[in-house]
Amino acid sequence: MTRIVVVSAGVSDASSSTLLAGQVAAAITRADATISIETVELRPLAHDVIDASITGFASPRLQHVHDLISQADGLVVVSPVYKASYTGLFKAFFDAIDQDVLVGTTVLLAATGGTARHSLALDFAMRPLFAYLQAVVVPTGVFASPHDWGSEGAGALESRVERAVGEMLSLLGGTGSGRSASDDIDLFSETMLSISDPRRD
Amino acid sequence: MTSMQFGIFTVGDVTRDPIAGTTISEHQRIKNTVEIAKKAEDIGLDVFATGEHHNPPFVPSSPTTTLAYIGAQTEKLLLSTSTTLITTNDPVKLAEDYATLQHLVDGRTDLMLGRGNTAPVYPWFGYDGSKAVELTIEHYQLLRRLWDEDVVSWEGKFRTPLQSFTATPRPLDGVAPFVWHGSIRTPEVAELAAYYGDGYFANNIFWPKEHYIRLINFYRQRYAHYGHGQPHQAIVGLGGQFFMRKNSQDAVDEFRPYFDNAPVYGHGPSLEDFTAQTPLTVGSPQQFIEKTLTFADYFGDYQRQLFLVDHAGLPQKIVLEQLDLLGEVLPTLRAEFDARRPADVPDAPTHAARVAARDAALEAPVSA
Structure with missing residues (x-):
C-alpha cells in the first residue's frame, strides 16, 4: 500500500496552508483511493520542534511523526510564505529530522502566501531544501494566494493541484531515484575496512 | 574483585551558578575537581574520570597532570578519562603520558578515547577536522602498537613516520592501560573497539536510550565477530546523571533552576519531559536506584557505570552532598546489579586482572 504523509506548517486557525493541504490530499484520494494518507499539523508540535533543536533528540510525539515520515513513500509539504521563504517552524521541523530520512522519497511542494508575488518561494527556497535532503521533488509545485481561493482563481488552483498530484503518483508508480534511506551500518566502507587492515590506502 | 565499577565523570566546565549569580575561578574549579575525586574514593566509588577540553569554559586540558595529582592523594581509586582526544593528541605523547601515569599510580589507570565535541580544536593541534574518523583510526592503531610492541617502525597519513622507535616508559608489567572508546554516533568507533x-x-546522558542501544548492540555483535567472546560478554560502560534528595519533590525544586539554565539542555524541554525521555533521574534515592537498574535491561549487563555530578553550575557543597547520597545507595546498586548478572559476564577490567590473564595465557599449554 502506498503511504503519503501530508505536513502542514500553517499556524493560524482556519489556516490557508491547512486548507491547501486538504485540497491536495483530496485530489490524491480522488486519483487513487487505495493510498493511505496521514496529515500532520506542525503547530501543536511547535514546542517539541524547538526542544529538539536544542537537545538534538525528538520527544516521543515528534518521534512518532518522524517515524510516519520515514515509513512514507511520498510526502506533501505545505508552508505559508513568511519573509520570502517557508516559515521558521517548517525549517526547524526538517532540521530536526534525521539526515537520510527523505532520501528517495517523492515530495510534492505547496505553499500559501498573501500575494502571488511570493510564489517563487516554492522554487527558490523550498525546492533546494528537498534537493539537499535527496528527495525526488515533483516538478509542479502548488502555490495559492488569496486570488486563488476566489471564484476567478479556483479553477486554476484546482488544475495545478491535479497536475502536481498526477506527477506525484506517476513518480510513485515508477522507479523513483532508485534509492531509499537505509538504517544499515556499512561494514565495507573504506574507513570501516581500514580498521582491521591498516595498510589499506 | 569488582564485577561492576561505579564512578563519576566530569566535563570540567566552569558554569555560572544561576542561583548565586556567581562564577568560580578556573583555579577554584580545578581544586574542586580534586576534592570531588578524593570524595569519590571516600564514599566507595571505584572510578574517577575527567574530560579533556582546550577551550573555555572548560578547565581540564591536561588530564594526566590532574590524574597523577589525584592519584598521589588516593589509594584505590581508578583514574580514567572521559574522553581523551585520540584525534588531536599525538599518539606518541599519549602512549608516554598514560604509561607514565600507569607507573606512578601502580596500574590504577585506564582511559577512554573520543573525538571531542568541537570542530575548531583540530587546527589548534595541527590537524584537519574533516578527517576526524580517519584520524581516530590511524592514531589508535599507532597508539596500540606503541604500547604492545617494544620497537615500532610505522608510516601513516597524518604523522611523520617512525623508525625503530620505542615509547618510554614501557607499560607497567608489559600490559598497557585498558582502553574504552566513547562514541554515540560513529559506527567506526564501535568497530574499532570491537x-x-x-x-x-x-555517555547515556543527553539522548533517549534508543540512540545508544543501536550502537552498543552493534559493538556487542562485532566484538563476538572478532572472536573476543559472546556478544553479552563485551565490555560496556555507560554514563548517567541524577539529582537526589530524600524527598523527591525537594530534588525537583532544588535542581530545576540548574536544569533550566544548564549549558546543554537549558531553555529547552521541561525538567519533567527530560527526565521522562532521557536517563536523567531527579528524585529520591529509591527512584534513582530503580531507574539506574533499568540500564541493564536496555543495554545488557555491563561493566562500568559513571555519573555526571558536577555540572550546570551546581555549587561544590551541593555536589559533595550528592556524592554522599550516591555513597549511601551504592551498596544497593552493587548488590542489585550483581544479583541479575550471569556468571559468564566478565568483571570490569583492572590492571591486576589483565596482568593475571596475560600470564595465564602465556603459561597455557599450546594446543594442537
Whole structure:
C-alpha cells in the first residue's frame, strides 16, 4: 500500500496552508483511493520542534511523526510564505529530522502566501531544501494566494493541484531515484575496512 | 574483585551558578575537581574520570597532570578519562603520558578515547577536522602498537613516520592501560573497539536510550565477530546523571533552576519531559536506584557505570552532598546489579586482572 504523509506548517486557525493541504490530499484520494494518507499539523508540535533543536533528540510525539515520515513513500509539504521563504517552524521541523530520512522519497511542494508575488518561494527556497535532503521533488509545485481561493482563481488552483498530484503518483508508480534511506551500518566502507587492515590506502 | 565499577565523570566546565549569580575561578574549579575525586574514593566509588577540553569554559586540558595529582592523594581509586582526544593528541605523547601515569599510580589507570565535541580544536593541534574518523583510526592503531610492541617502525597519513622507535616508559608489567572508546554516533568507533576487544562507552546522558542501544548492540555483535567472546560478554560502560534528595519533590525544586539554565539542555524541554525521555533521574534515592537498574535491561549487563555530578553550575557543597547520597545507595546498586548478572559476564577490567590473564595465557599449554 502506498503511504503519503501530508505536513502542514500553517499556524493560524482556519489556516490557508491547512486548507491547501486538504485540497491536495483530496485530489490524491480522488486519483487513487487505495493510498493511505496521514496529515500532520506542525503547530501543536511547535514546542517539541524547538526542544529538539536544542537537545538534538525528538520527544516521543515528534518521534512518532518522524517515524510516519520515514515509513512514507511520498510526502506533501505545505508552508505559508513568511519573509520570502517557508516559515521558521517548517525549517526547524526538517532540521530536526534525521539526515537520510527523505532520501528517495517523492515530495510534492505547496505553499500559501498573501500575494502571488511570493510564489517563487516554492522554487527558490523550498525546492533546494528537498534537493539537499535527496528527495525526488515533483516538478509542479502548488502555490495559492488569496486570488486563488476566489471564484476567478479556483479553477486554476484546482488544475495545478491535479497536475502536481498526477506527477506525484506517476513518480510513485515508477522507479523513483532508485534509492531509499537505509538504517544499515556499512561494514565495507573504506574507513570501516581500514580498521582491521591498516595498510589499506 | 569488582564485577561492576561505579564512578563519576566530569566535563570540567566552569558554569555560572544561576542561583548565586556567581562564577568560580578556573583555579577554584580545578581544586574542586580534586576534592570531588578524593570524595569519590571516600564514599566507595571505584572510578574517577575527567574530560579533556582546550577551550573555555572548560578547565581540564591536561588530564594526566590532574590524574597523577589525584592519584598521589588516593589509594584505590581508578583514574580514567572521559574522553581523551585520540584525534588531536599525538599518539606518541599519549602512549608516554598514560604509561607514565600507569607507573606512578601502580596500574590504577585506564582511559577512554573520543573525538571531542568541537570542530575548531583540530587546527589548534595541527590537524584537519574533516578527517576526524580517519584520524581516530590511524592514531589508535599507532597508539596500540606503541604500547604492545617494544620497537615500532610505522608510516601513516597524518604523522611523520617512525623508525625503530620505542615509547618510554614501557607499560607497567608489559600490559598497557585498558582502553574504552566513547562514541554515540560513529559506527567506526564501535568497530574499532570491537576489533581490538576494547571497552565501549556510551555517555547515556543527553539522548533517549534508543540512540545508544543501536550502537552498543552493534559493538556487542562485532566484538563476538572478532572472536573476543559472546556478544553479552563485551565490555560496556555507560554514563548517567541524577539529582537526589530524600524527598523527591525537594530534588525537583532544588535542581530545576540548574536544569533550566544548564549549558546543554537549558531553555529547552521541561525538567519533567527530560527526565521522562532521557536517563536523567531527579528524585529520591529509591527512584534513582530503580531507574539506574533499568540500564541493564536496555543495554545488557555491563561493566562500568559513571555519573555526571558536577555540572550546570551546581555549587561544590551541593555536589559533595550528592556524592554522599550516591555513597549511601551504592551498596544497593552493587548488590542489585550483581544479583541479575550471569556468571559468564566478565568483571570490569583492572590492571591486576589483565596482568593475571596475560600470564595465564602465556603459561597455557599450546594446543594442537
